[in-house]
Amino acid sequence: MEFKFANRMAQLKASEIREILKVTERPEVISFAGGLPAPELFPIKEIMAVNKIVLEENGTKALQYTTTEGFAPLREWIAQRMNKGLGTGFEADEILLTHGSQQALDLSGKVFLNEGDVVLCESPTYLAAISAFKAYSCEFIEVPTDDEGMIPEELEKILENTKNVKLIYTIPDFQNPTGRTWSLERRELVVKAAMKHEVIIIEDNPYGELRFEGDAMPSLKSFDEIGCVICLGTFSKIFCPGYRIGWVAGDKGIISKYVLVKQGADLQCNTIAQMEIAKYLELYSIDDHISKIRSVYKIRRDLAVKIMEDEFPETVTFTRPKGGLFAWVELPPNINARDVLEKSLKKNVAFVPGGSFFPNGGRENTLRLNFSNMPEDRIVEGLKRLAGVLREFIS
């Protein structure tokens, strides 16, 4: 029979990253394509210990159904952590645990988006957020950005002239894909514009704790006076992504709607994962763990930037991220990163072409490099090979 899918399916395509990742599973490939944390830093022994404790103390609870909202002590910890680090004022019941922050993106679409509604985002923006929102048949308008983040005057112009803007999607800290961090002024001005027009901002912050230098910035939420900013967070980058535990934090009237759609979407998060993370946070220092991650990633970032400075052709520009997992490369306008990828795969080096990070297409002369996931010698070797390929295109 011929299957009749929903109209929305025509707009969805497989994530280019996930497709490239399949190709790059061969061990000889040096892949800058993924967004994977360094697995050698996972606290495996500690996780074995907390698994044992949770199951011994509370096994029947840990393996049973639980509430949609999530494990109360973990929600409490998240609220306190955010309030301390991000200048927010959340209570535990303003936090909903989600199946990774990807689910929080999907639920955001479900709670807010009608067909034809408009989502504003940075240009470029996170690929999987585009996929999540596209499933609700929205339109995207890309707000021009520079090294300091979204440009408030441009945002204001769009808000003045566009109907049905429902969400402004942002990643102010060590953005995916560019690695850029918004300046203090931009944070304040963007939130002011959203408050003036009463539009919801999604502040996605998976990388904020992974800062290598400089002082932490206040969150967008800390400037919010009307409840328009919703915060997303995750344990994927500071603990382990395999657990799939993230969260959404916001006004109670909003979070109650997220709870409702999560009930229908998957009832609840994995119970034992929630309890193991809570037990880990009780028994160990996550700050010590995050310090370790930061220092390893900093070395890798330093090295990646140095090789790019030394080896990339002069007409190639790139970001020097102050934290996070990614750097962003711009090639001369006439060079297509997909062509570069084809050649570099022949030398067993992979990355993600940047075009997919622009929801309305274009800008094929860009690419994203991940520097968190491999030992230093492979970073050097891989970037040198990539530099060689780039020189073939730019000579």
Next chain:
Amino acid sequence: MEFKFANRMAQLKASEIREILKVTERPEVISFAGGLPAPELFPIKEIMAVNKIVLEENGTKALQYTTTEGFAPLREWIAQRMNKGLGTGFEADEILLTHGSQQALDLSGKVFLNEGDVVLCESPTYLAAISAFKAYSCEFIEVPTDDEGMIPEELEKILENTKNVKLIYTIPDFQNPTGRTWSLERRELVVKAAMKHEVIIIEDNPYGELRFEGDAMPSLKSFDEIGCVICLGTFSKIFCPGYRIGWVAGDKGIISKYVLVKQGADLQCNTIAQMEIAKYLELYSIDDHISKIRSVYKIRRDLAVKIMEDEFPETVTFTRPKGGLFAWVELPPNINARDVLEKSLKKNVAFVPGGSFFPNGGRENTLRLNFSNMPEDRIVEGLKRLAGVLREFIS
């Protein structure tokens, strides 16, 4: 600010079960309301053992991101299990792991339903399937059912006379909420009707392995000649619900669409949960474990039926399920089960009024009883108290 939610949010309300469950958390309440497996049967020691093995052998993989499709050995096991027990012919790559079978329901809505499309279902049907599909703004038509299942002539009439029927949602084995099991003839005739009209059937089968008596029935899928039946399954009732691991199985052309929407919805299931379940299945006998569950639930079913027979007023009818977790009670038409609940809660006995299991409302004289989740003495005491309340209404 006033929040502008998507139109779909107006149709969604909190699950009555989850709300009742919150009320019934006090230990003195004897609750027949949930659909919870018996926690004393969870294989806690075995799970501690497999956690240790998985983390020792393969910790960095178990805590890292993995593919959207899921852990290959687990998909392979599921395909073989279904083919052996249900007369299907699935290959591993026709299985997608989902975050519980609830997520498979949500993804089904996303893959197939446009606003205004029609979902056919048994009358009554599973409450949380109604919520999952409603989020895609569909309409429901309830197909009349009797003790043998959906009535094919009625289904045929509806299919002849209705445009935009996209899905037929069914639970042929030990249905939730009624506990009923479809006869062989009904299975064949319903699939024939679906094939004739080229409409997708969702065959939801969370309880099929929990049969207390009689022979297993072939699945609807085993009659499918055109790829129109999609099967849902879960480890929640045969292993542990806290893991949130279920699956959807179907034609490759359909499963590839589910993979696409799962990527946007939450990237993937919990990695370590998938690997622990696979390791458990490798090292232990799930058949022995399921036998244990079956024999405990059978005792509870027998007891519940006996008390209902002995104590309930004669004008109250109820099902005698051959498996699963639930029995269904019908009161005289003038009695509202919500009123009964109010009085029985005063005697610390809870259940779920049946009205919410009818997507288009009505039939408030029904209720659902769960018999899997409590020790025998509490079943006796609880049902005796409930019988007392019923006698107050019917005297």
